[in-house]
Amino acid sequence: MHLATGLGVTKDYAKAMDLYRKAAAHGHPRAMSSIGVMFMMGEGVTPDYKQAVSWFRKAAEAGFHEGCFNLGVAYLKGLGVPKDMAQAYYWFQLARGGGYRIDSRVISNLESEISPKEVNETLKQVRDWQANHVYWTDWLEVLKYGWWGFNTGDTSQS
Numbered sequence: 001m002h003l004a005t006g007l008g009v010t011k012d013y014a015k016a017m018d019l020y021r022k023a024a025a026h027g028h029p030r031a032m033s034s035i036g037v038m039f040m041m042g043e044g045v046t047p048d049y050k051q052a053v054s055w056f057r058k059a060a061e062a063g064f065h066e067g068c069f070n071l072g073v074a075y076l077k078g079l080g081v082p083k084d085m086a087q088a089y090y091w092f093q094l095a096r097g098g099g100y101r102i103d104s105r106v107i108s109n110l111e112s113e114i115s116p117k118e119v120n121e122t123l124k125q126v127r128d129w130q131a132n133h134v135y136w137t138d139w140l141e142v143l144k145y146g147w148w149g150f151n152t153g154d155t156s157q158s
Contacts, residue, residue: 013044024055029064029136032056036070041077049080060091063136065098076110085113086122093126098135 017038023031036055039048053074059067073089075084089110092102111119 013038017044024058027062029059029062029067032062033059033064033067034068036067040070040074049074051080053080060094063098063133065095065100065135068092068095068098069100069102085110086118089114089130090121090125093122094129097126097130 001090013079017035020031020035020038024035036052036059037043038045039055041047053071056067056070059088060071061067068091072088072095073090074080075088077083080085089107092107092110096102096107114122
């Protein structure tokens with residue numbers, strides 16, 4: 001939503017939050033993650049890492065890869081949750097499974113921080129999650145950028 005970024009419109013965090021909350025109430029995971037970002041960054045609200053994590057978790061549990069990534073960052077840095085490298089690894093792996101690009105060095109560094117047993121257990125948990133859930137896809141983005149995230153050249157939809 002551009003009200004939160006000011007892209008092409010005047011920034012209006014209050015209006016953005018209102019619209020995100022309405023969309024989140026209807027189960028829209030991108031809106032849930034966006035609310036989390038606003039709480040994490042203090043955009044129009046007092047920064048509240050616990051609120052941010054709550055919203056990231058809702059988005060992640062709905063299968064939204066950015067929610068998974070944001071939750072992984074929270075665990076990696078200990079923002080709103082205790083610092084936990086195994087949890088960071090779990091959420092980053094779920095984000096990657098949903099198509100979120102994470103530098104392989106981040107994953108390698110996390111793997112070196114946790115035991116091989118934790119790595120294997122986490123990867124099993126990720127496979128179990130993926131067997132019972134579906135990643136959320138923003139079909140408008142697929143139409144605009146193509147399935148693999150590249151612009152198809154068709155600007156008639158823009």
